[in-house]
Amino acid sequence: MTAEEVRDIGYLKWKDPWAWMESMKGKRWENLIMKEKHHFHSLSSQSIVHKKSEQMEKELQDMTQYLVIPGFSIGCGSIHIIFYPNAKFYWKWSWEKKCKPAFDIDVQQNYVWYTIPYNKSPYKITLICEDSSGKVIWKKNNITGSVAVIDQYCYYITVKEELQGGILCVCDAFTGKKEHILYEEVDKQRRLNIYKGANRTLYLESEYPIENKIWRINGLHLTLLFRKSLIELPFGRSNNGEDCILTRNSRDQPWKANGKPISEWILPDEEIEWLNINTGNVVTIHEGAETIWFCAAHKKPKKIFKINAGVIHMNYWEAWEGSITNHAIIKSPFENPYTIQFVNDTVIKIPIQYPIKKPISFRPLIVNKSYATSKDGTRVPYITLFEKGIKPKGQFIYVYGAYGSTTPIGWPYQNWYPLLKRKWAIVFALVRGGGDVDSAWAEAARRQNRHVSVDDFEAVIRHSQDRLHLGPEETVIYGRSAGGLPVGAIVSRFPNGSLVGAAFTEVPYVDVLRTSSNPDLPLTIGEFEEFGNPFKKVMDFKELLSVSPINTLPTDGAPGVFVMSRVGLLDKQVFAYESFKWIQRLRGYLTPEHSKMSDPKGKFVTFERKEGHVYSGKRFPRFRALDLAILDTWVDKKLKYD
Numbered sequence: 001m002t003a004e005e006v007r008d009i010g011y012l013k014w015k016d017p018w019a020w021m022e023s024m025k026g027k028r029w030e031n032l033i034m035k036e037k038h039h040f041h042s043l044s045s046q047s048i049v050h051k052k053s054e055q056m057e058k059e060l061q062d063m064t065q066y067l068v069i070p071g072f073s074i075g076c077g078s079i080h081i082i083f084y085p086n087a088k089f090y091w092k093w094s095w096e097k098k099c100k101p102a103f104d105i106d107v108q109q110n111y112v113w114y115t116i117p118y119n120k121s122p123y124k125i126t127l128i129c130e131d132s133s134g135k136v137i138w139k140k141n142n143i144t145g146s147v148a149v150i151d152q153y154c155y156y157i158t159v160k161e162e163l164q165g166g167i168l169c170v171c172d173a174f175t176g177k178k179e180h181i182l183y184e185e186v187d188k189q190r191r192l193n194i195y196k197g198a199n200r201t202l203y204l205e206s207e208y209p210i211e212n213k214i215w216r217i218n219g220l221h222l223t224l225l226f227r228k229s230l231i232e233l234p235f236g237r238s239n240n241g242e243d244c245i246l247t248r249n250s251r252d253q254p255w256k257a258n259g260k261p262i263s264e265w266i267l268p269d270e271e272i273e274w275l276n277i278n279t280g281n282v283v284t285i286h287e288g289a290e291t292i293w294f295c296a297a298h299k300k301p302k303k304i305f306k307i308n309a310g311v312i313h314m315n316y317w318e319a320w321e322g323s324i325t326n327h328a329i330i331k332s333p334f335e336n337p338y339t340i341q342f343v344n345d346t347v348i349k350i351p352i353q354y355p356i357k358k359p360i361s362f363r364p365l366i367v368n369k370s371y372a373t374s375k376d377g378t379r380v381p382y383i384t385l386f387e388k389g390i391k392p393k394g395q396f397i398y399v400y401g402a403y404g405s406t407t408p409i410g411w412p413y414q415n416w417y418p419l420l421k422r423k424w425a426i427v428f429a430l431v432r433g434g435g436d437v438d439s440a441w442a443e444a445a446r447r448q449n450r451h452v453s454v455d456d457f458e459a460v461i462r463h464s465q466d467r468l469h470l471g472p473e474e475t476v477i478y479g480r481s482a483g484g485l486p487v488g489a490i491v492s493r494f495p496n497g498s499l500v501g502a503a504f505t506e507v508p509y510v511d512v513l514r515t516s517s518n519p520d521l522p523l524t525i526g527e528f529e530e531f532g533n534p535f536k537k538v539m540d541f542k543e544l545l546s547v548s549p550i551n552t553l554p555t556d557g558a559p560g561v562f563v564m565s566r567v568g569l570l571d572k573q574v575f576a577y578e579s580f581k582w583i584q585r586l587r588g589y590l591t592p593e594h595s596k597m598s599d600p601k602g603k604f605v606t607f608e609r610k611e612g613h614v615y616s617g618k619r620f621p622r623f624r625a626l627d628l629a630i631l632d633t634w635v636d637k638k639l640k641y642d
Contacts, residue, residue, distance in 0.1 A: 001517075002520050042640075042641070053625045059421065080094055081315075083313075107149075110132040115146070118141055126140070127154075140171075143159065150202060153173055162522055191207060195214075196319075198278055201216065232248075235275055238277050262275065266301055268284050271435070292305040294345040308332075309385075310411070312330060314326070364387070372459035372462065375458075376452070382464065397478065405435050407429075432445040432452050451489075457486045484508020491503050505564075516533075516544050563583070564605075583603045
């Protein structure tokens with residue numbers, strides 16, 4: 001169905017004059033993207049922007065010193081895990097200096113198994129087995145990023161089509177031979193994952209947004225667990241051989257603990273993200289705050305550590321290897337990243353010891369949690385950050401609100417240092433659809449309720465403007481990927497700039513109706529339970545039509561909003577053509593003939609040919625610095641774009 005102008009879903013047909021872009025091939029496409037590159041160059045080449053972007057890039061590069069974190073040790077200390085900014089992680093043998101990148105890793109004896117991008121492709125992954133001398137023993141291509149090894153077996157998931165389905169396979173861990181298929185997922189709405197539980201217990205998950213099923217993997221056999229539950233979260237087998245799994249029969253119910261010891265614990269009321277059955281520790285999240293608890297049989301849970309905003313990055317390998325201690329990296333707005341060690345009810349802070357060649361004096365941040373009232377009366381939390389002692393000159397409001405994913409507040413200098421340094425406030429809208437409160441919060445904005453996340457976002461924008469005494473001309477809204485939907489929907493609701501003056505998106509999901517009605521795309525079928533299925537439900541079609549940014553713009557586009565979008569031409573999660581279509585409609589162009597005009601009308605899209613959905617770590621500072629330089633110049637009212 002891709003690139004066909006007429007979309008027919010059985011009970012309805014409509015035309016898209018911009019459908020030709022979807023092939024992303026040919027002279028017409030090349031002419032278009034180079035024209036847009038030229039438009040964007042008119043922004044990036046302005047002397048004030050160029051000078052500012054050079055300084056911001058240096059700031060971001062200097063800041064990364066604080067994000068090279070010697071994280072964890074696994075395999076009885078034989079492997080060291082090191083975290084780098086904008087990367088998964090790197091690893092090395094403890095006696096070596098050279099580090100290698102990885103998505104996942106496991107170690108046994110003097111062998112290591114890890115996954116890496118294949119030939120630098122963003123969507124093809126290779127599994128490698130090598131020994132402690134660095135000799136590659138075997139490789140396998142076309143798998144997902146996870147790998148697990150138990151005794152002589154190596155488990156991994158292969159894929160037939162990128163981003164779809166999956167096949168659970170097992171082979172001889174030390175030779176790569178004797179490969180067996182243990183399970184193949186034929187339902188394109190589902191995806192396979194493997195969970196590493198405590199004491200080297202391995203589970204297979206078949207999931208889609210509202211439901212999952214879990215099997216325990218025993219050698220070459222699978223055992224299906226909890227047939228009647230809606231969703232399950234496994235944590236491993238205890239020493240007495242019981243599977244410790246949390247289950248739910250509906251999204252608005254609390255978790256039920258199954259298997260000793262956790263069935264005897266009194267669990268915290270907040271949403272559980274992680275637990276270790278060996279140490280009694282539980283990590284929860286609520287409205288952007290994360291907490292570590294100590295739980296024991298028949299006792300009230302004890303709070304032992306909390307950050308009011310930020311993220312706790314757990315060492316998931318420790319439970320897998322049966323360790324009785326836990327380590328985590330803490331990234332929050334309150335201080336530079338550091339590590340903690342905890343076991344039971346004792347927590348020890350471990351300052352990260354690494355050389356800082358160019359120390360930076362970060363000013364303390366003011367961190368506030370506030371609540372906006374959405375259209376239906378729901379209180380929507382949001383977090384505001386800015387440097388102490390300043391009056392914000394502008395605000396940058398971040399939104400996502402999909403898949404039950406948490407909002408990445410983290411250590412804000414990692415992404416927004418140049419803005420914080422220049423008197424901006426960074427605002428994180430914890431809207432429904434996201435995972436910042438609980439699973440019911442995420443479910444509240446799915447399918448026929450997708451508009452709820454947009455209503456929440458609008459409420460946060462208005463409330464934040466009142467609190468900070470900032471108007472539309474000092475407000476920039478930002479969304480990445482699925483976060484592009486609420487951003488684009490707000491621009492459509494207020495196209496004359498009466499609510500926000502600028503919108504910045506990266507790889508945004510904005511051609512929502514067209515994408516959700518194209519089963520040929522790799523993610524569409526698997527996301528029917530997230531965004532709705534217009535083929536089967538008229539109400540889903542109606543809801544998609546009401547929020548789809550491209551389809552909700554008035555005929556003259558959005559003349560009062562400055563818009564900037566950045567995409568990667570290799571992206572297969574949100575294809576780049578969505579932004580190119582959206583930009584034309586934002587300008588008020590109704591047909592391709594109109595797009596021949598040379599005036600960008602304050603709407604810009606730029607691209608990178610060799611980037612996918614997530615930008616490479618090396619290029620990130622340059623991209624981010626240039627974009628933030630343009631926005632900072634815009635809020636200072638010195639940007640020329642008309």
